[in-house]
Amino acid sequence: MGNPALSTEGLLAYCRPGFEPDLAAELSHHAGALGLPVYAKTERGSAFVMLLGAPRETLAESIRLEQLIFARQKYALIDELTDLDIADRVSPVIDALGGKGRYGELSVETPDSDAARPLAGLAKSFGNALRPALRKRGLLTDKPNAKLPQLHVIFLSNRHLLLASSTENDRSPWPMGIPRLKQDSRAPSRSAMKLDEAILCLMTPAERLNLIAAGMQAADLGAAPGGWSWVLAKNQLHVSAIDNGPMSPDALATGLIEHIRADGFHWQPQRPIDWMVCDMVETPSKVAKRMAQWFANGWCRNAIFNLKLPMKKRWEETALCLDLFQSQCGRPVLIRARQLYHDREEITVFVHALK
Ligand SMILES: C[S@@+](CC[C@H](N)C(=O)[O-])C[C@H]1O[C@@H](n2cnc3c(N)ncnc32)[C@H](O)[C@@H]1O
Structure with missing residues (x-):
């Protein structure tokens, strides 16, 4: 006792x-x-x-x-x-x-x-x-x-x-x-629940209201088969879906998603956009650096991205990558990171540019 x-x-x-x-x-x-x-x-x-x-x-x-x-x-x-x-x-x-x-x-x-x-x-x-x-x-x-x-x-x-x-x-x-999210049977992939959970858990109700609105422009790096793009389209955002792999017809049927076959580490928007999301499977430091470039260049105001952590010392790697991002993003930002319930060997990061 x-x-x-x-x-x-x-x-x-x-x-x-x-x-x-x-x-x-x-x-x-x-x-x-x-x-x-x-x-x-x-x-x-x-x-x-x-x-x-x-x-x-x-x-x-x-x-x-x-x-x-x-x-x-x-x-x-x-x-x-x-x-x-x-x-x-x-x-x-x-x-x-x-x-x-x-x-x-x-x-x-x-x-x-x-x-x-x-x-x-x-x-x-x-x-x-x-x-x-x-x-x-x-x-x-x-x-x-x-x-x-x-x-x-x-x-x-x-x-x-x-x-x-x-x-x-x-x-x-x-x-x-553990948030109990219901899987939408129309979603092109189970990954859709990761972005749904990220929006619910990493953003406040006021941020969801102010930062996600119909007609906004978004890019989805590593988009195929289209779960995350589909979540953005569900919120009435226009999405450039970047992936050399095939997108699901259900995602494309939303009419709000344009599939662009390109490398997510090289593609950039022609003008600043509201949102960038990224689920590319790559080393976390490479992803963190590319995400920082997006903010340093003012290509997006908000982002949600995954850092895949297949290594042993995942806390150390996480701390390193978030430091790297912060030191290279070149502007004041709000950062929230969490291993979500639907994340396996990865964490999800929400970033909002404050200026
Ligand atoms: C985990 S899946 C993404 C799943 C997606 N978020 C969804 O909800 O359906 C990772 C994707 O990243 C893509 N990918 C990996 N490296 C890439 C790169 N350099 N450029 C573009 N896409 C890449 C792969 O083709 C793959 O489709």
Whole structure:
């Protein structure tokens, strides 16, 4: 059971299974820059990383979800409860909370790992048992209240769980940080969901409203078979689809996509355009440099591009490529990068030119 003397409090973040070393390196980098003497604890395939050794408030406030690339979700870690008696898992949770705090919502969940996913049914029934017990002690409001912290109970096995909390302005709005997007059967490729997710997760509602509008001009580098072009056309943008490969007839049937057989590393628009998106499979540094050229030359105001990361040290490569982009883009830009749920060995970057 959780032992306050051996406190496990700190920070907890979810990631894509297999990317724990990258998230651990990223979290350690940020903590190191802040001079926090913390260490990362994780297991490959577990889909989460704990950052331990500093008070959770300090960590939660100084490392925010929006600055993280490999984290899908981020919580303040309250405690770790092990060797639980399956006959009563409610009392240890109540004890661990120590009568402190008042929560506006309870979420009982699992990380997105092979080992923990089958515990989803248990998580649901445990939530039904815990909720009234928390309310009885005044630890949980009767009705959901987003202004108060949310309590998270995370099942790692039927005898092992983590307790954590989050605040409304520093957590993903989606359970486990995974947006549930419905695949549109008309989309020419599954990749279409990557761009849909990027627009949803990397842009604010105001940015979506102001930066994406009917009649805008876009270029899609590495466009075939046309999923991303199709998403842009769905938003009524005119698209130059650059690829030597064939485009799907469904994409071309939108009437808004012009297929141009050319090399995406050489093609450039004749005049500045609103959007450039790029999903070319190439070394990330080569892509980052070309993307920077687009901004340095003022060829586009906004971009969404992928950096493919087939190498081992993916955090280091990511940091290197984003530094490279920033140093070469020649203008003030807003950059947001994230490994999206639909990203496999890659991350997605949104860039908006500020001037
Ligand atoms: C992952 S696929 C793109 C999928 C596309 N985003 C979609 O939604 O359907 C990568 C594409 O990049 C193209 N590609 C790779 N290198 C390229 C280059 N130098 N110029 C143009 N296209 C390139 C390939 O032909 C391939 O069609």
